[in-house]
Amino acid sequence: ETGVTQTPRHLVMGMTNKKSLKCEQHLGHNAMYWYKQSAKKPLELMFVYNFKEQTENNSVPSRFSPECPNSSHLFLHLHTLQPEDSALYLCASSQETGYWGAFFGQGTRLTVV
Amino acid sequence: GIQVEQSPPDLILQEGANSTLRCNFSDSVNNLQWFHQNPWGQLINLFYIPSGTKQNGRLSATTVATERYSLLYISSSQTTDSGVYFCAATNQAGTALIFGKGTTLSVSS
Numbered sequence: 001e002t003g004v005t006q007t008p009r010h011l012v013m014g015m016t017n018k019k020s021l022k023c024e025q026h027l028g029h030n031a032m033y034w035y036k037q038s039a040k041k042p043l044e045l046m047f048v049y050n051f052k053e054q055t056e057n058n059s060v061p062s063r064f065s066p067e068c069p070n071s072s073h074l075f076l077h078l079h080t081l082q083p084e085d086s087a088l089y090l091c092a093s094s095q096e097t098g099y100w101g102a103f104f105g106q107g108t109r110l111t112v113v
Numbered sequence: 114g115i116q117v118e119q120s121p122p123d124l125i126l127q128e129g130a131n132s133t134l135r136c137n138f139s140d141s142v143n144n145l146q147w148f149h150q151n152p153w154g155q156l157i158n159l160f161y162i163p164s165g166t167k168q169n170g171r172l173s174a175t176t177v178a179t180e181r182y183s184l185l186y187i188s189s190s191q192t193t194d195s196g197v198y199f200c201a202a203t204n205q206a207g208t209a210l211i212f213g214k215g216t217t218l219s220v221s222s
Contacts, residue, residue: 002157033210037154042117043199043212056208088154097207102146104156 003027006091006105014113015081021108023074023091031097032074034066037088037107049074050097081112115140115204119213126190126220134185134216136200144203145176147185150215151196159185159198190220 004025013019023032034046048056049068063085065077074091088109094102116139126132138145147159160167160174162183167174171190176183187194197215204211 002155042214043201045209048208058209090154090156092156101161102158102210104148104158107154107156109154 002103002105004091004093004103004105006089006108008108009106010109010111012111012113013078013081015083017081018077018079020078021076021089021091021110023076023105025072025091025093025103025105027093027103029093029095029103030071031094032068032071033092033094033102034074034076035090035092035104037090039087043090047076048097055097078110081110083112086111115142115202115211117200117202117211117213119198119200119216121216122214123217124219126218128191128220128222130190130220131186131188132190132218134187134198134200134218136183136185136213138181138183138200138202140181141205142178142181142202143205143207144210145178145183146201146210147174147183148199148201149194149196150199156199187218190218192220192222194218195220 007022031050036044046060047066067075088107090107091105118137150156162174162176164178171188173186199215201212
């Protein structure tokens, strides 16, 4: 248990569906991140939020839409995804955006059919 | 930009063996860290080690920043050590944590 909780753990969705991934941390951290982990590839940074403000969007397609209503919660809204978007989506948090002592959630295994 | 390269890509050990994992990084980095991802996908932060040596039980890590490499030592390996070990570092602006491709470790009893 790292203090970062992601739900759901597994998700299967069709290409026309809309779904959301949720991440929650109660570590008092100010920075939260979304990463994508595909098979045989390094973890790819998607979004960075610092004090609820988005500070980094790593050229992510608009079918992925992040939302950070407060420093403890982070969402990733999904719509009209493609099969190649199937991956493990990991949320992380750290005290500041320097990534020192980053904690990761257990991830959401997403399958797009 | 920063590149993080890990070796070996795969490692198979018998329980009780020792191993050394290596991470080379291409430019000045900050916040060099080692993570372990278990078979269920959970990433655990093992060490924050921008320089020097740290030890935690059977694991230890050494970073020689001037020579741009870091080593993770696993002694007396156990089956629970299996998983993927990642090295990661931030760019100088601190805006991105760049991961290597990982070393997949399999420890058999």
